[in-house]
Amino acid sequence: MRFSRKSLGIPYAVFLVIFVAAPLLFLFYYAFTDGQGQFTMYNLTHFFTDPNTLGTLYYSFTIAIVTTAVCLLLAYPAAYFLATSRLQTKSVILMLFIMPMWINFSLRITALKEILNVLEGNLAMHPFLNAVIGMTYDFMPFMILPIYTTISRLDEALREAAMDLGADPVQTFLRVTLPLSVPGILSGVSMVFLPAMTNYVVLDMLYNSTYIMGSLIGSYFAAYNWHGGSMISLILLAMICLFTLLTGNAEEEGARGALL
Amino acid sequence: MAWKVCKRLFLILVLLFLYLPILLLAVYSFTSSTNIGAIRGFSIHNYVTLFTTPELTGMISGTVLLALGAAGIATVLGTIGAIGAFYSRRNASAFITTLNQIPVINADVVTGFSICVLLVVVLHIGKDSYIPLVAGHVTLCAPFVFLSVMPRIRQMDSSIYEAALDLGATPFRALMEVVVPQIVPGIVSGFALAVTLSLDDYFIAMYTKPATFDTISTYVVNATKGAQTSIKTALWALSTVIFLLVVLVVLVSNLRTRRLAAAQDGSLTR
Numbered sequence: 080m081r082f083s084r085k086s087l088g089i090p091y092a093v094f095l096v097i098f099v100a101a102p103l104l105f106l107f108y109y110a111f112t113d114g115q116g117q118f119t120m121y122n123l124t125h126f127f128t129d130p131n132t133l134g135t136l137y138y139s140f141t142i143a144i145v146t147t148a149v150c151l152l153l154a155y156p157a158a159y160f161l162a163t164s165r166l167q168t169k170s171v172i173l174m175l176f177i178m179p180m181w182i183n184f185s186l187r188i189t190a191l192k193e194i195l196n197v198l199e200g201n202l203a204m205h206p207f208l209n210a211v212i213g214m215t216y217d218f219m220p221f222m223i224l225p226i227y228t229t230i231s232r233l234d235e236a237l238r239e240a241a242m243d244l245g246a247d248p249v250q251t252f253l254r255v256t257l258p259l260s261v262p263g264i265l266s267g268v269s270m271v272f273l274p275a276m277t278n279y280v281v282l283d284m285l286y287n288s289t290y291i292m293g294s295l296i297g298s299y300f301a302a303y304n305w306h307g308g309s310m311i312s313l314i315l316l317a318m319i320c321l322f323t324l325l326t327g328n329a330e331e332e333g334a335r336g337a338l339l
Numbered sequence: 340m341a342w343k344v345c346k347r348l349f350l351i352l353v354l355l356f357l358y359l360p361i362l363l364l365a366v367y368s369f370t371s372s373t374n375i376g377a378i379r380g381f382s383i384h385n386y387v388t389l390f391t392t393p394e395l396t397g398m399i400s401g402t403v404l405l406a407l408g409a410a411g412i413a414t415v416l417g418t419i420g421a422i423g424a425f426y427s428r429r430n431a432s433a434f435i436t437t438l439n440q441i442p443v444i445n446a447d448v449v450t451g452f453s454i455c456v457l458l459v460v461v462l463h464i465g466k467d468s469y470i471p472l473v474a475g476h477v478t479l480c481a482p483f484v485f486l487s488v489m490p491r492i493r494q495m496d497s498s499i500y501e502a503a504l505d506l507g508a509t510p511f512r513a514l515m516e517v518v519v520p521q522i523v524p525g526i527v528s529g530f531a532l533a534v535t536l537s538l539d540d541y542f543i544a545m546y547t548k549p550a551t552f553d554t555i556s557t558y559v560v561n562a563t564k565g566a567q568t569s570i571k572t573a574l575w576a577l578s579t580v581i582f583l584l585v586v587l588v589v590l591v592s593n594l595r596t597r598r599l600a601a602a603q604d605g606s607l608t609r
Contacts, residue, residue, distance in 0.1 A: 088423025095438040098478040102453035160346040185559035186578035190360035277446040
């Protein structure tokens with residue numbers, strides 16, 4: 080066969096089918112079968128009826144919502160102040176906000192843990208607080224970057240027009256800048272919310288032994304229970320799809336791809 | 340005026356939150372202290388431990404090798420995938436783009452678990468073969484390379500490729516000598532992104548790695564659950580080394596872009 084550019088897509092398509100599509104198909108198979116390979120709804124009904132797993136779902140949502148809110152409250156003003164400032168060192172500060180992404184997260188959490196140890200005395204006393212601080216610390220750059228990008232791309236003429244037409248700075252912010260930066264907020268929220276529901280290592284490292292959704296997969300994995308783990312993975316996947324649809328896929332790839 | 344000071348103060352506070360832990364650890368890594376708070380004398384003991392303990396050096400070189408290897412494979416796959424998808428018929432292109440999006444939005448825990456289920460549980464490929472680990476990291480990285488190369492292909496002038504064919508180049512040669520050079524920036528940033536993703540990964544490695552192999556992340560997470568003090572403080576040194584490396588890379592790449600920009604300015608004004 081004659082070589083053509085089109086055929087270059089074939090190896091990658093095969094790769095994606097084997098390593099992305101096939102694993103998901105097997106998640107479906109394992110989630111709806113038992114140890115004997117018989118069809119069962121047990122894993123699904125168990126998750127939605129067992130108080131323990133429901134508690135985990137609730138706790139994950141609580142942690143994720145609080146973490147996302149704290150991240151947003153810190154990241155939005157920071158991104159806004161930086162994007163609208165006339166500082167000479169703007170690009171340097173932006174780089175400082177991005178740089179933590181390139182330092183291994185486990186080492187950064189170790190550093191945070193040492194500080195919290197000094198501040199709190201006994202880490203185990205404040206599990207929820209530590210989880211929120213740890214995740215905020217870990218995920219904040221992912222919130223700042225998309226918001227900064229959106230705000231700095233806004234046409235300054237819009238803000239000036241609002242001021243010329245008699246709006247005060249607060250009105251200008253609330254009715255022009257804030258609504259126009261919603262895509263950046265959505266993209267940042269989706270980059271923080273999902274990891275906050277699943278990244279259980281941050282909790283482990285900060286002595287918070289309460290389960291979140293990710294920990295359930297971890298514990299099923301440790302117990303070689305592929306059926307239970309697959310069901311949790313599917314439930315997470317369904318939530319991720321729903322969430323992505325809701326946030327309108329707000330430049331998801333743009334945000335993580337803009338890391339460089 | 341006061342508002343301006345408030346704004347700057349806020350930026351400084353957020354930066355402090357992000358950097359204080361790392362910087363404090365960096366200071367303490369040069370002392371013989373084993374806890375933050377009690378500063379003792381200057382010592383490079385932690386760095387000696389870091390670079391002479393076989394367990395630590397092995398874990399670091401393993402992580403780096405894995406990152407470079409997986410990123411290399413991912414870059415080749417993602418790049419040819421992006422070129423292929425761009426020139427494919429609409430349906431085929433949409434198929435590839437959609438599948439490509441799944442690992443990007445998926446939680447790493449789910450990606451790692453699902454690859455473990457397919458390769459280890461269904462296909463019985465031993466984790467000791469390193470195949471699940473490398474496959475997992477390539478699956479994590481390749482979609483991002485694809486996304487980083489794609490915009491470059493869109494911007495590319497396709498008529499040059501046609502011209503090369505008309506002038507008698509084989510399609511393969513035209514691809515290598517005409518298409519690839521035009522998208523190099525996308526390939527390079529895709530590779531760099533792939534390396535950082537692999538270096539930072541915990542979950543995929545956790546679910547697919549051989550029991551005797553550790554990446555920095557899996558090692559550190561285990562070590563925090565009650566390691567010896569000497570290892571704990573050696574990890575402070577590791578964190579400092581990585582921090583300094585990142586600073587160095589950022590500085591060098593900034594200087595290079597500035598020099599490039601200056602060179603371009605010069606050639607424009609001439």
